[in-house]
Amino acid sequence: MTEGNFVDYVKMYVTSGNGGKGSMHLHREKFVTKGGPDGGDGGRGGHVIIRGNENLWTLLHLKFKKHVQAGHGEHGSKSRSTGADGQDEYIDVPLGTVVRDAESNDILFEITEHNQEKIVVEGGMGGLGNWHFRTSTNQTPRYAQPGIPKQEKEILMELKVLADVGLVGFPNAGKSTLLSVITSAKPKIADYEFTTLKPNLGIVQYRDFQTFVMADIPGIIEGAAEGKGLGHYFLRHIERNSILLFLIPADAKDIKKQYDILLDELRRYNPEMLDKDRLIAISKCDMLDDELKAELKVELDKELPIDYMFISSVAQQGITELKDKLWKMLN
Template sequence: MEKSNFVDQIRVFCRSGHGGAGIKHFRRDKLTAFGGPDGGDGGRGGHIILRGNRNLWTLLHLRYHKNVLAENGEKGSDNNRTGRNGRDIILEVPLGTIAMNEETGIKEAEVLHHGEEVIWLPGGQGGLGNTNFKSPTNQAPEYAQPGMPGLEGWKVLELKVLADVGLVGFPNAGKSTLLSVMTAAKPKIADYAFTTITPNLGIVEYRDAKSFCIADLPGIIEGAAEGKGLGHRFLRHIERNSVLLFLIPADSKDHGKELDILVNELEQYNPELLQKQFVIAISKSDMLDDELKNEIAKELPSDVPHIFISSIRNKNIPELKDLLWKVLNA
């Protein structure tokens, strides 16, 4: 089986750096026999930072980083000198990446913008040296603080594809063909189910140098919300799309029922997905006459815009772009 270069989830052990200890020290030199406290503070432990990179579209480059360990801060020194901070570790991630605690499933960080930096696991704070504790009533403190420990644990990085439009439909509905016609993307196309097993992204060039991003997502099957087929691995990518383009082939036995199944799977997975804008495209419609188109239109909900297209014959593709642009900017 061909190994995919698209990795949308990784598991990694992370530990931020421990803070350096502050020190207890008193000034001593040839001119000062009993000087005051001059113990310096410890340095901060290294952070683990996530940085958004729009040139990345997968977590593949992090697949073999099983342990991410930041550097500890150095301890303080005499003459009130603060220890060096531990070096931060910066992980470059694609836009749309979510960081979670594996044990609790709680979302800890999210990166949505290019160049955005999020401190995922902050390093431990350095301890205070004894010079911080001197006072009129305690001019020679005999103690200093240890550094604070860093944070550690098994973490999960999960990518949810960022796209303006998500193509939703059963396997073999023509999603990949439509993407190849509307964009410069070259997805794998074949006449069998689940040709697409990972998301494919393409940029649709629109009028006046405008553009929008469209994602060809793996096909839904009935029961996907319970994890059947590609299940949750597919459905989580839909959460990021502003508009969902339902692609239903003209030769479907029941267009309305097929749409209901698709919408039901979305609702079972996350009811909030129903708040998104919907558009329906009937693919392979070059085989239809006006009478059949009218019959199919009656099966579709009246409050959702629909259009009849043919990717092979490039029929109504410019009109589909116009419709998607209109809905995106409504």
């Protein structure tokens, strides 16, 4: 999927249907000039329903769909005939979509399963016909209920990428290069910061035809938790990953400091992110000779609190070991 086709934020105005009016009909036929009430009920207005679809990866199909209106319920009629219900409107979204109220920004619900359905605005109930209001003292009621009016709401839909492994690192750390080597994804790769502006997903082929999903997320900068750079725009995509793979280049001035800054940004955005399994990959290690690597290893063994590995995407060093390690952590 090209970067421009990845849409993960949509605003939409949704309206349900009005309930149909109940009928005030009085029964009339040949030789029956004063029949009793036989007005039917109005039909229910249509709902607007959000439905999960595992075949979708993006909200692109909703990018230009700004209004969704469900059908109105039909009015009741004679012979106690109930009006037809209004047509429900379905909005299909990818798994991992969070639906919010645009006015209050409150989360209404999340869609995480295929064919999961949630009503976002309910159709109005149909009104009761006059047949319901007959009594021993009022045998010909000449009134019926109106239908309940429609509901309207402006909603925000945010997609949080569902992936097994999320790549976390500063801009230009080599995340897109690793994704292009380890999967068949074709992310944009260039020698400048913020080449990646939208998340890229790739499927990693493992032994015995097993697979897992890896997400390349735009680079984090210091202050991202406050919204600096692309801030909140991409930090939400990391929330759904099972494992966080921190990518730090071997030529970084201070590897431990970079890891601490990245971890601190995640903690400030959402402390629960620190509960996820973590692994550090020291990228671009083809720039190091054996002696430098040995020196760095001694230093990192003392400083880093979690497991780390040396890899080089360009020279294909340590890639198989990295897959093995990630698979073991996932299972």
